[in-house]
Structure formats: C-alpha cells, structure tokens
Amino acid sequence: MNYRGVIHRYHKYLPVKTESIITLHEGNTPLISAERLRKAIGLTARLYLKFEGMNPTGSFKDRGMTYAVSKAHEDSAKAIICASTGNTSASASAYSAKANIRCVVLIPEGKIAYGKLSQAMVHGSTVIQIKGNFDEALKMVIQLGQHFPIHIVNSVNPYRLHGQKTAAFEICETLGDAPDFHSLPVGNAGNISAYWMGYKEWRQEGHTSKTPCMLGFQAAKAAPLVLGKPIKSPETIASAIRIGNPASWTSAIRAKEESNGTIDKITDAEIVKAYKMVSTLEGIFCEPASAISIAGIIKFNKKNPFKKNQILVCTLTGHGLKDPDVAIKNSPKPFTCKNKLDDLVKILKL
C-alpha cells in the first residue's frame, strides 16, 4: 500500500478507528543534509533540515490536524474551531473540508501572511478576522468551546501534539538514532512539547539510545518564555510566532529542562539573515518563522560550539510560499530589460 499519512504509519501510537481517519497523506517529509549552510555557519557538526513545508498544506500543523480532525470525526463532531496566526487555520480548513465538518477560524486582522489567508478562504471555512492579536483570539475560542458543542483544534487539543510528535519518530528512523540537538521555533510552544514527547517515547520504546538537547527560539519582541512573563503586544516579522502568552508554556519549559536545552531569543534581523542563507545556499524556501531555527543555531554555536560528529536537526516548520511579501521585500529587485538582446547583454555584464 502507498504511504497514507502519519496515522496509518504510526497507528499504534495514535489510536483512532480506522474508518474515521481523515488524511491528506501528511508527514514523511524530507530530512535534508545542509552542507553549504553548515560551512557558511562554520559548524563542524553535521546539520540536517527537516523540511515540514512539504506537508499537504505547507506546514507541520498537518501532522496534528489529521489526528485532531480524525478524532472529531470519530466523535461525530458537527463543527471545529481554531484561533490562528495562519497555518493552523490553513490546516484546519483543509482537513475539515475532507471530513465534511464545518470549520470556523479566527485570525488577527491584517496580521497573517497572504498565502495562509488564501488557504483559510479557499476551503470553505467561515473566516473571522478579529480586531486583536492571536492571544486574544485564542481566549475567545476557549471561552466559546466551554459553552457550545464545537471542537477546538488549537494545540490545547491534546491530539494535536500527539500527531505532531511523529516528526521526531521520522527523524530517529531516518538517522538510525536520535540527533544530539534539535532546534526549532517556539510560538504557542506546542511543537517543542510535541517533539520532546516524541523523542522520549521513541527512547522508551527502545528505538533510540538517547534523546536530544532541545533548542527553542522565540523572536526577540515575542519572547515570553525567555522573559518569564507574558507579553501584551508581541511583534516580529515571523508572523507564525507572534505570540505573547503560549498555551503550552509549562510543557515547553519542561522540555527545555528535562533535555538540558535552552530557549533563547533572536532578533528579526538575525531571522531574515538566516532566511536568506537557507534559500540561497540550500535551495529551500521556508517561512521567516522557520528560519529562526537556523538563526538560533548560529547564535548558540558562537557561545558553545557544537562538536564534530554531533548531529543537529533544525525543523523548517513551514513553506516560504505562504509569505511572498517577506520574500519579495528581502530579495534583490528584478531587472527590467527592453526586448533587445543588446540590453540583456549589458544587464548581464557578459
């Protein structure tokens, strides 16, 4: 049988009735060796990129959404709802269309990337723009869920994190063991919690000899976990992690502490620099938020250089096509040329 997504692949770890499974064949994403990037950073350790932009809706959110929506389907849910900085709404919209369940998404008005807005709209969800930020939208969703029969598919839904842990399983299977370090962006902090759960579970199952040190990174002006208190008006170019009060706060701190890891902050300028490096050196187009995992490695390596033969994995959480505005603003402008060969030769300086 062809590959059919993370629930079929890891059904033992994601229990749900087989006939209730809603899949878009998510997961099974590539783990790509990044030699040019490794050299440019001056790393001696080995560097791999888990490119989650290759999921059906272009982000890792699909791993959790397939499970959350399958469970909602198993419970005969009529409607699901989420607040989103963009990718959760894109994913919820796609999986609910497949499941024939009504989907309502709340997004902060004017604050989500254009590609993600188009995804929320195209699948037939009810899209509601909130005059407020993500944290405020999530609060409304949680309150609504307490009073009405509607399934919340934000990462407060435990099925989301269980689905997302499959990325850690895949990495261990590809490498033959767990990596030494795992770097990723931290927004609502569900993903770092999910990876840590996955790595621990795979270790307990005896599939690996160790668990990695978890390195989580937040944008400098949206870094509540680094500051130790919520932030009222988080700001960053990396809209996917523009979050001031993460729902999975305690489990993220636990992941950091249990793994001897760190959660640090990174400026927008460093994010953009890493974003350009991975696109120009590796041919991988990821979201600004995703590039923070690389910016974080660069910063960490300056203080505590990684050792030769250590293995580092960075998760590139989403696809760059979701946010074309940031790409165009931060790249060289195209040339304009007359339809004359002379002009073209002049521009190319041949």
Ligand SMILES: *Cc1c(COP(=O)(O)O)cnc(C)c1O
């Ligand atoms: C959701 C998201 C994040 C943040 O993940 P959390 O689980 O909220 O910490 C990072 N990058 C992208 C592209 C995302 O969609």
